[in-house]
Amino acid sequence: MKISVIGVGYLGAVHAASMAELGHDVIGLDIDAPRVQRLTAGEAPFHEPGFAALLRRGLDSGRLRFTTDHDELADADAHFLGLGTPQRADGFGADLSALHAAVDALATVLSRRGGTPTIVVGKSTVPAGTARDLAVRLEQVPGVRLLWNPEFLREGYAVRDTLSPDRLVYGVRHPESSGADGQAGDGQRAGAEGDASGSSELEVGMLDAIYAPLLEAGVTRLVMGFEAAELVKVSANAFLATKISFINAIAELCEATGADVTDVAGALGMDDRIGGKFLRAGVGFGGGCLPKDIRALIAGAEDLGLGQSVGFLREVDAINQRRRVRVVEMAREMLGPLRGRRITVLGAAFKPDSDDVRDSPALEIASRLMAAGAQVTVTDPEALENARHHVEGLVTVADTAEALRGAELVMLLTEWRRYRDLHPAEAAALVAAPRIIDGRTVLDPRAWREAGWDLRALGRPGDPAASPVAPVRLLAGT
Numbered sequence: 003m004k005i006s007v008i009g010v011g012y013l014g015a016v017h018a019a020s021m022a023e024l025g026h027d028v029i030g031l032d033i034d035a036p037r038v039q040r041l042t043a044g045e046a047p048f049h050e051p052g053f054a055a056l057l058r059r060g061l062d063s064g065r066l067r068f069t070t071d072h073d074e075l076a077d078a079d080a081h082f083l084g085l086g087t088p089q090r091a092d093g094f095g096a097d098l099s100a101l102h103a104a105v106d107a108l109a110t111v112l113s114r115r116g117g118t119p120t121i122v123v124g125k126s127t128v129p130a131g132t133a134r135d136l137a138v139r140l141e142q143v144p145g146v147r148l149l150w151n152p153e154f155l156r157e158g159y160a161v162r163d164t165l166s167p168d169r170l171v172y173g174v175r176h177p178e179s180s181g182a183d184g185q186a187g188d189g190q191r192a193g194a195e196g197d198a199s200g201s202s203e204l205e206v207g208m209l210d211a212i213y214a215p216l217l218e219a220g221v222t223r224l225v226m227g228f229e230a231a232e233l234v235k236v237s238a239n240a241f242l243a244t245k246i247s248f249i250n251a252i253a254e255l256c257e258a259t260g261a262d263v264t265d266v267a268g269a270l271g272m273d274d275r276i277g278g279k280f281l282r283a284g285v286g287f288g289g290g291c292l293p294k295d296i297r298a299l300i301a302g303a304e305d306l307g308l309g310q311s312v313g314f315l316r317e318v319d320a321i322n323q324r325r326r327v328r329v330v331e332m333a334r335e336m337l338g339p340l341r342g343r344r345i346t347v348l349g350a351a352f353k354p355d356s357d358d359v360r361d362s363p364a365l366e367i368a369s370r371l372m373a374a375g376a377q378v379t380v381t382d383p384e385a386l387e388n389a390r391h392h393v394e395g396l397v398t399v400a401d402t403a404e405a406l407r408g409a410e411l412v413m414l415l416t417e418w419r420r421y422r423d424l425h426p427a428e429a430a431a432l433v434a435a436p437r438i439i440d441g442r443t444v445l446d447p448r449a450w451r452e453a454g455w456d457l458r459a460l461g462r463p464g465d466p467a468a469s470p471v472a473p474v475r476l477l478a479g480t
């Protein structure tokens with residue numbers, strides 16, 4: 003099928019190349035001309051494992067190309083929307099301006115197709131109600147139908163998650179008449195304005211044809227109403243954020259009582275009702291999705307007069323922010339006043355295997371240390387260029403050993419494998435003083451302490467040898 007992908011950032015570029023891999027004829031459109039030029043030249047504009055090879059294969063096959071010209075979209079039968087939906091500058095809500103601008107431009111192109119069946123497929127993460135609004139506008143164009151097909155990919159695994167997702171969710175206007183095979187239906191309301199047929203069969207069939215290789219491979223496809231599809235995505239992110247902040251709240255209790263949060267998390271995770279994923283204490287979540295998605299969910303609920311229903315997400319956000327402050331306090335506890343002290347931060351990306359620095363805990367902490375007068379050096383395998391654009395005056399060093407040389411404190415803030423695998427004795431030989439904060443709870447404290455390091459971690463006791471009487475506080479009563 004002929005497909006377009008509008009907005010070729012992290013999501014859209016991976017989606018475009020993946021659809022070409024499935025055999026479709028794909029054109030990716032973006033208003034960012036340098037990005038389009040780089041993609042056209044086969045150069046990945048971001049670091050994502052497997053993406054560069056996928057891009058190359060798509061370009062070489064002749065099935066993948068990129069443009070800034072909307073007229074080139076005219077013969078596509080399906081258009082995927084991969085626009086950014088960041089937090090608004092004036093509050094918690096999602097900024098949908100890029101999505102609206104893209105839909106306006108697309109509607110003009112679609113109106114020239116003379117009623118040929120065409121689907122528009124939203125992939126961006128949006129507040130509930132967005133698809134229904136956009137459908138009213140788009141479906142005025144004869145032959146055009148909208149679906150919302152939220153994307154669940156994780157940066158670092160984006161290619162794998164796109165080509166082998168846990169599930170496909172289709173949000174449609176009429177879920178109960180979608181022609182879906184027993185997986186459909188949450189009873190969402192149907193028969194909305196501007197739709198003559200009252201059926202979603204056509205658009206579901208067209209999207210099934212695009213994803214045919216995934217469906218044949220056994221991926222489950224769930225058809226539901228627009229609002230349910232929109233809510234699945236934001237709820238998934240809110241749940242993950244809650245799990246992370248939950249263990250970080252427990253880490254705060256562990257710090258006060260002398261318990262080790264890894265003991266608590268390890269035992270908790272063995273309960274299948276809970277599961278061990280997303281229970282690693284540390285400096286918390288960041289990136290272009292979780293923080294803005296929970297805030298958009300709060301804003302959307304407040305607009306509906308339901309602020310109380312998701313009030314706990316404000317606390318989830320607050321716990322997450324508190325960890326970033328706490329780790330700077332920990333640096334002060336180890337070094338005293340930070341002015342002039344040499345601190346090396348391991349990691350700049352918000353997570354390993356990505357160069358994305360949007361709302362990166364590592365960079366925010368580096369900025370806080372710099373604001374306190376510390377001489378900060380940041381190292382990261384992939385994200386230094388983005389980091390320098392993000393934080394003015396940031397000192398970066400690509401080589402890990404060089405970055406460690408002369409440090410009075412090392413802070414591991416993004417758990418790239420190369421930092422998790424650092425050799426404690428070799429690292430000790432490079433630094434000015436062997437002090438480390440493990441902000442991701444990934445190092446073995448015993449091995450590091452045996453090599454002479456003063457290691458601290460969020461939610462874990464300090465070195466028992468250094469302070470034999472732990473500062474234990476009781477949580478209740480006595």
Ligand SMILES: NC(=O)c1ccc[n+]([C@@H]2O[C@H](COP(=O)([O-])OP(=O)(O)OC[C@H]3O[C@@H](n4cnc5c(N)ncnc54)[C@H](O)[C@@H]3O)[C@@H](O)[C@H]2O)c1
Pocket residue numbers: 008009010011012013014031032033034037084085086087100101103104125126127128153154155156157290291
């Ligand atoms: N990045 C992820 O891991 C991920 C995962 C799941 C869902 N999402 C969601 O997907 C959406 C996109 O996220 P992203 O991380 O890819 O964002 P991004 O900022 O990397 O990409 C957005 C792209 O849209 C382009 N754009 C802006 N206005 C445009 C217009 N009018 N016409 C055409 N292109 C335009 C931008 O130039 C940019 O290249 C968001 O809603 C996000 O929440 C992202």
